[in-house]
Amino acid sequence: MRFSIEFTGDARRMMDNIILHIPHASLCLPPDFWRDITVGKEIVERELCFIADYKVDELVKNIDSHKIIAKYSRLYCDVERFRDDEAESMAKLGMGATYTHLSDGTQYRKIGSSRREEILGKSYDLHHKQLNTLSRKIVDQYGSCVIIDIHSYSDELVRRLFGWTENLPDICLGYDEKWFGKDNASKLKTYIEKMGYSCELNYPYSGALVPMEFYHDENPKIQSVMLEINRRVYLNGDAVSEKAVCNIDKIMNFIAENLNPNTKPRCQNVARKVG
Numbered sequence: 001m002r003f004s005i006e007f008t009g010d011a012r013r014m015m016d017n018i019i020l021h022i023p024h025a026s027l028c029l030p031p032d033f034w035r036d037i038t039v040g041k042e043i044v045e046r047e048l049c050f051i052a053d054y055k056v057d058e059l060v061k062n063i064d065s066h067k068i069i070a071k072y073s074r075l076y077c078d079v080e081r082f083r084d085d086e087a088e089s090m091a092k093l094g095m096g097a098t099y100t101h102l103s104d105g106t107q108y109r110k111i112g113s114s115r116r117e118e119i120l121g122k123s124y125d126l127h128h129k130q131l132n133t134l135s136r137k138i139v140d141q142y143g144s145c146v147i148i149d150i151h152s153y154s155d156e157l158v159r160r161l162f163g164w165t166e167n168l169p170d171i172c173l174g175y176d177e178k179w180f181g182k183d184n185a186s187k188l189k190t191y192i193e194k195m196g197y198s199c200e201l202n203y204p205y206s207g208a209l210v211p212m213e214f215y216h217d218e219n220p221k222i223q224s225v226m227l228e229i230n231r232r233v234y235l236n237g238d239a240v241s242e243k244a245v246c247n248i249d250k251i252m253n254f255i256a257e258n259l260n261p262n263t264k265p266r267c268q269n270v271a272r273k274v275g
Helices: 009-017 031-036 043-050 055-059 091-092 111-144 155-162 182-194 242-258
Strands: 018-020 067-068 147-151 172-173 198-199 222-230
Touching: 009 018, 009 111, 018 055, 018 111, 043 155, 043 182, 055 091, 055 147, 055 242, 067 111, 111 147, 147 155, 147 242, 172 182, 182 222, 182 242, 222 242
Parallel strands: 018 067, 018 147, 147 222, 172 198
Antiparallel strands: 172 222
């Protein structure tokens, strides 16, 4: 059985100021990645799928919106970390913007400071330049920009990183009240629960990506919310559930119609950006 959802004309227009940000779905490793590796190739390849937000990009394949998708695997460069390791809590585990350790703590590559800057320049900086530029264009045109930061996770990954797996929800909503109001988060949580999913706020992950260009704004014109979708929700073996695709469409539609400041879009001629 196939599931589908049709957006109305107004809903499509409401998506014009929305960016779907997908930082961890890629399985691509550039050729220069392998020159730094200190473990067997099979170890890296096993981790590649395990730590990725595997096929989460396929959940939004039918959504007509701006999409920025990281080009490379997070094993090469994690564009959702802070660039500066001093500001990044995961850096202490060797999992800052440029990982040196796998999720089980195994060191898999050695990189010096100059090599780190080379990697950041090739991946991180280009990704964030694209995100900043598109966000600014949308804010200038529509007055606001909504970022939906899309991720997935597995129980086993949470166990490895944090040491527990109690009461992990089907969907986690990550947010910060400055960038996505508590009332909006509660409304979205209620909507998701009415669909039959368990949902928690900022558990097991918290917060959501905000473009650095806007990060220090006192009167933010950016809204940002993170969707962390448990793999059990959308994967049947290696296949993505069409029912899950349909339900994620509905969640995006709900955000566009009910939680979006851009309720009366002025025009529709911002070019789509796909990373």
